[in-house]
Amino acid sequence: xxxxxAAPLGKLLTVGEVAERSGLAVSALHFYETKGLISSIRxxxxxxxxxxxxxxxxxxxxxAQRVGIPLSEIQxxxxxxxxxxxxxxxxxxxxxxxxKDDLDARINRLSLLRDRLTGCIGCGCLSxxxxxxxNPCDRxxxxxxxxxxxxxxxxxxx
Numbered sequence: 001x002x003x004x005x006a007a008p009l010g011k012l013l014t015v016g017e018v019a020e021r022s023g024l025a026v027s028a029l030h031f032y033e034t035k036g037l038i039s040s041i042r043x044x045x046x047x048x049x050x051x052x053x054x055x056x057x058x059x060x061x062x063x064a065q066r067v068g069i070p071l072s073e074i075q076x077x078x079x080x081x082x083x084x085x086x087x088x089x090x091x092x093x094x095x096x097x098x099x100k101d102d103l104d105a106r107i108n109r110l111s112l113l114r115d116r117l118t119g120c121i122g123c124g125c126l127s128x129x130x131x132x133x134x135n136p137c138d139r140x141x142x143x144x145x146x147x148x149x150x151x152x153x154x155x156x157x158x
Contacts, residue, residue: 015047036078038058053085064099077095080094
Protein backbone atom coordinates (compact mmCIF):
# COMPACT_ATOMS: atom_id res chain seq x y z
CA UNK A 1 0.00 0.00 0.00
CA UNK A 2 1.31 3.40 -0.83
CA UNK A 3 -0.16 4.88 2.35
CA UNK A 4 1.69 2.37 4.49
CA UNK A 5 5.05 2.94 2.87
CA ALA A 6 4.92 6.62 3.89
CA ALA A 7 4.47 5.74 7.57
CA PRO A 8 7.54 5.34 9.77
CA LEU A 9 8.30 1.70 10.57
CA GLY A 10 7.96 2.36 14.31
CA LYS A 11 4.23 3.01 13.88
CA LEU A 12 3.59 -0.15 11.92
CA LEU A 13 2.55 -3.51 13.36
CA THR A 14 4.38 -6.80 12.95
CA VAL A 15 2.52 -9.82 11.67
CA GLY A 16 2.57 -11.26 15.20
CA GLU A 17 1.04 -8.09 16.65
CA VAL A 18 -1.69 -8.08 14.03
CA ALA A 19 -2.37 -11.77 14.66
CA GLU A 20 -2.61 -11.21 18.41
CA ARG A 21 -4.82 -8.12 18.16
CA SER A 22 -7.12 -9.58 15.50
CA GLY A 23 -7.36 -13.09 16.93
CA LEU A 24 -6.34 -14.56 13.57
CA ALA A 25 -3.54 -16.97 12.80
CA VAL A 26 -0.47 -15.64 11.02
CA SER A 27 -1.26 -18.05 8.18
CA ALA A 28 -4.70 -16.43 7.80
CA LEU A 29 -3.06 -13.01 7.52
CA HIS A 30 -0.74 -14.32 4.83
CA PHE A 31 -3.71 -15.87 3.02
CA TYR A 32 -5.70 -12.62 3.13
CA GLU A 33 -2.67 -10.80 1.82
CA THR A 34 -2.29 -13.18 -1.13
CA LYS A 35 -5.98 -12.58 -1.91
CA GLY A 36 -5.45 -8.82 -1.90
CA LEU A 37 -7.71 -8.19 1.10
CA ILE A 38 -4.93 -6.66 3.17
CA SER A 39 -1.44 -5.52 2.34
CA SER A 40 1.87 -4.95 4.04
CA ILE A 41 5.24 -3.50 3.35
CA ARG A 42 8.54 -5.23 3.98
CA UNK A 43 11.11 -4.03 6.46
CA UNK A 44 14.79 -3.93 5.60
CA UNK A 45 14.98 -7.42 7.10
CA UNK A 46 12.19 -8.55 4.72
CA UNK A 47 9.60 -8.83 7.52
CA UNK A 48 5.98 -7.87 6.97
CA UNK A 49 4.74 -4.63 8.54
CA UNK A 50 1.10 -3.53 8.59
CA UNK A 51 -0.58 -0.18 9.03
CA UNK A 52 -3.10 0.04 11.85
CA UNK A 53 -5.93 0.32 9.31
CA UNK A 54 -5.49 -3.41 8.66
CA UNK A 55 -7.12 -4.18 12.02
CA UNK A 56 -10.42 -2.59 10.94
CA UNK A 57 -10.24 -4.34 7.58
CA UNK A 58 -9.72 -7.67 9.35
CA UNK A 59 -12.71 -6.90 11.57
CA UNK A 60 -14.84 -6.30 8.49
CA UNK A 61 -13.59 -9.53 6.91
CA UNK A 62 -14.47 -11.53 10.04
CA UNK A 63 -17.97 -10.04 10.30
CA ALA A 64 -18.66 -10.47 6.60
CA GLN A 65 -17.46 -14.08 6.63
CA ARG A 66 -19.55 -14.83 9.70
CA VAL A 67 -22.71 -13.87 7.81
CA GLY A 68 -21.63 -15.88 4.77
CA ILE A 69 -20.20 -13.24 2.44
CA PRO A 70 -17.66 -14.95 0.14
CA LEU A 71 -14.11 -13.59 0.11
CA SER A 72 -14.48 -12.62 -3.55
CA GLU A 73 -17.36 -10.27 -2.63
CA ILE A 74 -15.41 -8.87 0.31
CA GLN A 75 -12.48 -8.21 -2.00
CA UNK A 76 -14.72 -6.44 -4.54
CA UNK A 77 -16.20 -4.30 -1.78
CA UNK A 78 -12.74 -3.41 -0.45
CA UNK A 79 -11.79 -2.08 -3.88
CA UNK A 80 -14.20 0.78 -3.23
CA UNK A 81 -12.35 1.77 -0.03
CA UNK A 82 -9.42 4.16 0.02
CA UNK A 83 -6.11 2.44 0.71
CA UNK A 84 -3.87 3.42 3.60
CA UNK A 85 -6.52 4.61 6.03
CA UNK A 86 -8.82 3.03 8.53
CA UNK A 87 -12.31 2.37 7.11
CA UNK A 88 -14.83 4.77 8.65
CA UNK A 89 -18.40 4.28 9.86
CA UNK A 90 -19.57 5.67 6.51
CA UNK A 91 -17.37 3.13 4.70
CA UNK A 92 -18.92 0.32 6.74
CA UNK A 93 -22.44 1.58 6.01
CA UNK A 94 -21.67 1.55 2.30
CA UNK A 95 -20.27 -1.99 2.44
CA UNK A 96 -23.09 -3.37 4.56
CA UNK A 97 -25.71 -1.80 2.29
CA UNK A 98 -24.15 -3.66 -0.65
CA UNK A 99 -24.64 -6.96 1.16
CA LYS A 100 -28.07 -6.36 2.71
CA ASP A 101 -30.24 -7.59 -0.19
CA ASP A 102 -28.19 -10.76 -0.56
CA LEU A 103 -28.40 -11.44 3.18
CA ASP A 104 -32.17 -10.85 3.18
CA ALA A 105 -32.57 -13.36 0.34
CA ARG A 106 -30.44 -15.92 2.19
CA ILE A 107 -32.46 -15.43 5.36
CA ASN A 108 -35.69 -16.02 3.42
CA ARG A 109 -34.30 -19.20 1.82
CA LEU A 110 -33.08 -20.48 5.18
CA SER A 111 -36.43 -19.72 6.81
CA LEU A 112 -38.22 -21.72 4.12
CA LEU A 113 -35.74 -24.55 4.54
CA ARG A 114 -36.21 -24.56 8.32
CA ASP A 115 -39.99 -24.56 8.02
CA ARG A 116 -39.99 -27.46 5.53
CA LEU A 117 -37.18 -29.49 7.05
CA THR A 118 -39.43 -31.84 9.02
CA GLY A 119 -40.88 -33.12 5.74
CA CYS A 120 -37.43 -34.18 4.58
CA ILE A 121 -36.27 -37.67 5.45
CA GLY A 122 -32.69 -36.74 4.64
CA CYS A 123 -31.97 -39.68 2.39
CA GLY A 124 -30.33 -37.62 -0.36
CA CYS A 125 -32.55 -39.03 -3.10
CA LEU A 126 -33.51 -36.23 -5.44
CA SER A 127 -36.22 -38.10 -7.30
CA UNK A 128 -38.78 -38.74 -4.57
CA UNK A 129 -42.09 -37.18 -5.51
CA UNK A 130 -42.79 -35.85 -2.04
CA UNK A 131 -39.52 -34.00 -1.35
CA UNK A 132 -40.57 -30.36 -0.91
CA UNK A 133 -36.99 -29.21 -0.48
CA UNK A 134 -35.07 -30.48 -3.49
CA ASN A 135 -37.75 -31.77 -5.85
CA PRO A 136 -41.05 -29.96 -5.37
CA CYS A 137 -43.89 -31.47 -7.43
CA ASP A 138 -41.44 -34.08 -8.76
CA ARG A 139 -39.99 -31.62 -11.30
CA UNK A 140 -36.87 -33.76 -11.63
CA UNK A 141 -38.83 -36.91 -12.42
CA UNK A 142 -40.01 -35.34 -15.69
CA UNK A 143 -36.37 -34.94 -16.77
CA UNK A 144 -35.71 -38.69 -16.72
CA UNK A 145 -33.97 -41.14 -14.41
CA UNK A 146 -30.97 -40.35 -12.26
CA UNK A 147 -30.15 -37.73 -9.68
CA UNK A 148 -30.54 -34.08 -10.63
CA UNK A 149 -29.95 -30.94 -8.65
CA UNK A 150 -31.93 -27.72 -8.86
CA UNK A 151 -29.94 -24.58 -8.07
CA UNK A 152 -32.34 -21.78 -8.85
CA UNK A 153 -33.40 -18.86 -6.69
CA UNK A 154 -36.86 -20.32 -6.14
CA UNK A 155 -35.87 -23.94 -5.65
CA UNK A 156 -37.60 -23.97 -2.27
CA UNK A 157 -40.83 -22.46 -3.52
CA UNK A 158 -43.52 -25.04 -4.15
